[in-house]
Amino acid sequence: MASQGAHDTEETVEGEVTISTSPVRFPGAWLSGENGAKKWVFYLPVIFMILFFVVPLGLTYVWSVFERTAFWMKPGFTMFSYINFFTSARLDNFLYSMFHSAIAVAIAFVLGFPIAVFVRRRITEVAQHRVILLFILPFMVSEIIRIFALRPLLQRNGLVNSVLINLRLIDEPITVILYTPTGVVIGEVLSFLPFIVFAGFLAMEAVPKYIFEICQDLGAGFWRTFFDVILPLAAPGIFAGSVFIFVNGLGVALLPNILGGPGAVNAGLIATQAISALDYPLAMAVSAIMMSTLLLLLYIGHRLFDLTRILSPIS
Amino acid sequence: MLDEYGNIIFHRLKWTYLLLIVAALMSPVFYVIYISFNEFGFGAGRYAFTLEWYGTIFSDNLLMGALRWTLLLAVITTLITVPMGLLAAKFYKNTRYKVATVAILLSPLFVPSDILGSALLVYFKNLNKAMESLSDMLGNEWFYGWFELGFMTAIIGLIIYTLPYIFIIILITMARYRDQQTEAARACGASGWRAFWDVEFPQIRPGVGAACAFAVILTFNEYTRTNLLKGGFDTFTTVLISQLLNEGMSEQSYAMSSMVSFVAIAVIGAIIFYTFIRAERLEREARAKAAPLMAE
Numbered sequence: 001m002a003s004q005g006a007h008d009t010e011e012t013v014e015g016e017v018t019i020s021t022s023p024v025r026f027p028g029a030w031l032s033g034e035n036g037a038k039k040w041v042f043y044l045p046v047i048f049m050i051l052f053f054v055v056p057l058g059l060t061y062v063w064s065v066f067e068r069t070a071f072w073m074k075p076g077f078t079m080f081s082y083i084n085f086f087t088s089a090r091l092d093n094f095l096y097s098m099f100h101s102a103i104a105v106a107i108a109f110v111l112g113f114p115i116a117v118f119v120r121r122r123i124t125e126v127a128q129h130r131v132i133l134l135f136i137l138p139f140m141v142s143e144i145i146r147i148f149a150l151r152p153l154l155q156r157n158g159l160v161n162s163v164l165i166n167l168r169l170i171d172e173p174i175t176v177i178l179y180t181p182t183g184v185v186i187g188e189v190l191s192f193l194p195f196i197v198f199a200g201f202l203a204m205e206a207v208p209k210y211i212f213e214i215c216q217d218l219g220a221g222f223w224r225t226f227f228d229v230i231l232p233l234a235a236p237g238i239f240a241g242s243v244f245i246f247v248n249g250l251g252v253a254l255l256p257n258i259l260g261g262p263g264a265v266n267a268g269l270i271a272t273q274a275i276s277a278l279d280y281p282l283a284m285a286v287s288a289i290m291m292s293t294l295l296l297l298l299y300i301g302h303r304l305f306d307l308t309r310i311l312s313p314i315s
Numbered sequence: 316m317l318d319e320y321g322n323i324i325f326h327r328l329k330w331t332y333l334l335l336i337v338a339a340l341m342s343p344v345f346y347v348i349y350i351s352f353n354e355f356g357f358g359a360g361r362y363a364f365t366l367e368w369y370g371t372i373f374s375d376n377l378l379m380g381a382l383r384w385t386l387l388l389a390v391i392t393t394l395i396t397v398p399m400g401l402l403a404a405k406f407y408k409n410t411r412y413k414v415a416t417v418a419i420l421l422s423p424l425f426v427p428s429d430i431l432g433s434a435l436l437v438y439f440k441n442l443n444k445a446m447e448s449l450s451d452m453l454g455n456e457w458f459y460g461w462f463e464l465g466f467m468t469a470i471i472g473l474i475i476y477t478l479p480y481i482f483i484i485i486l487i488t489m490a491r492y493r494d495q496q497t498e499a500a501r502a503c504g505a506s507g508w509r510a511f512w513d514v515e516f517p518q519i520r521p522g523v524g525a526a527c528a529f530a531v532i533l534t535f536n537e538y539t540r541t542n543l544l545k546g547g548f549d550t551f552t553t554v555l556i557s558q559l560l561n562e563g564m565s566e567q568s569y570a571m572s573s574m575v576s577f578v579a580i581a582v583i584g585a586i587i588f589y590t591f592i593r594a595e596r597l598e599r600e601a602r603a604k605a606a607p608l609m610a611e
Contacts, residue, residue: 280437287430
């Protein structure tokens with residue numbers, strides 16, 4: 001990664017060589033690359049993903065209209081699970097968790113994206129990847145540990161409150177930051193912030209350093225540069241990162257389970273609660289609704305920004 | 316490091332901000348480590364440094380059993396995922412349907428764990444029932460219990476979880492490899508496998524190593540999918556959560572958590588450090604090679 005700069009300079013020289021050697025077919029050539037994609041073994045990962053990822057998620061739509069039995073479900077067609085979802089407090093919870101998730105996305109963007117811009121703009125190319133790697137460190141510690149440790153940090157007599165009281169910034173301990181939706185938002189931001197940094201970093205690949213210089217030379221101010229130049233160029237990556245955080249905020253049951261109070265319920269928690277209540281069709285309906293939300297968001301994003309642009313650095 | 320428009324004080328402030336954010340993200344971990352050294356455990360008014368809890372981890376049967384299962388899961392997931400990541404990266408390089416391939420391989424990142432976990436749970440239960448009725452039709456018991464919730468289903472869930480990350484890491488590593496080298500090896504008469512193993516693999520080895528470390532750590536830390544799909548046994552994270560939501564965590568669990576965090580941070584730290592040194596060496600070599608040319 002880091003030495004890419006060194007290679008890039010040579011690439012232009014060897015470009016001609018690549019063109020002149022059209023793929024030569026060798027007998028029994030597999031794993032070497034030239035006609036490898038034709039061998040069945042290379043299809044394994046994709047087949048595996050289709051079998052155990054695409055098919056199960058697609059079938060959630062079918063199972064969500066099955067009829068519920070005492071311990072399982074039986075084939076049929078009923079909208080009972082959807083009616084159950086849309087006419088109970090579950091819908092309110094779902095909409096609330098969407099709202100909180102959106103707030104978490106906004107906070108994570110404001111905190112994290114400037115880091116990506118800073119790293120791309122001010123740090124030499126060789127060092128950039130190393131700085132970004134710093135954000136892998138928290139990600140490498142179990143999500144469980146990072147989330148449950150927020151309890152002793154944020155609770156009434158926890159670290160945050162005692163520090164603030166000792167600094168005489170507050171008189172009463174703050175209680176709204178744990179076992180409330182606010183606590184869930186804090187947990188979401190802390191858990192998913194690295195992803196907006198990574199996504200922003202990838203997105204900023206589309207904004208070369210000289211663009212900043214051009215903006216400066218042409219006299220564009222800071223905000224103008226940001227909104228009219230950086231944001232449109234980096235939009236696909238930012239969008240992908242934001243959707244990631246938004247959907248995970250909706251779907252990770254652990255966050256409201258550990259940090260949220262009675263009111264904090266998201267789609268993931270509704271689904272897992274339905275599973276433990278043996279109401280499988282309802283769980284599948286929630287999954288189907290989540291999948292539809294995700295696909296809708298990705299579709300809108302693709303229409304607006306052409307998400308395939310994100311892939312240009314790795315192709 | 317600085318371009319001519321940069322202001323040194325602002326630059327330092329931004330660095331400080333960056334490091335503060337990393338520290339804030341790490342703060343819960345440091346707090347757990349801090350608690351694990353307290354003789355009186357969590358929530359006590361007093362604090363006295365001790366290593367006692369680390370010693371007692373190994374006599375805690377629940378934790379040790381969970382640890383054994385977790386390690387087994389991690390090793391087997393890694394052994395399957397990393398070769399699959401290699402195959403997937405190779406497939407991606409050669410296929411015409413790049414966007415579709417990437418979409419399928421990376422989309423598990425975007426599906427929340429609980430949603431995928433529940434979908435897989437119901438899928439496995441249905442598969443199991445379908446296989447059983449197939450067996451009944453054939454009049455034997457060959458297909459009984461293939462997808463019974465247990466070790467194998469947990470492994471499948473974990474592969475779905477880790478493969479996207481591994482795929483990206485290997486793809487990034489492979490981007491630096493130039494295919495002409497393989498062609499040269501092939502022209503010299505090497506078989507396809509030999510060209511891969513003797514020419515390409517040594518060059519992408521650091522990336523593959525990093526991918527292995529990633530897979531182990533990700534598996535170790537995974538909770539939701541494992542919990543939904545594991546069937547009977549306990550893993551490290553499921554023990555933690557059940558303690559947390561029920562009777563409260565034991566001191567041993569705190570010690571265990573911090574030990575696991577230590578190991579993960581040390582491994583990733585070592586990888587980052589190694590890549591730093593390697594990058595610097597490569598850079599130096601490149602500069603040494605370029606220098607005589609520039610002199611002309």
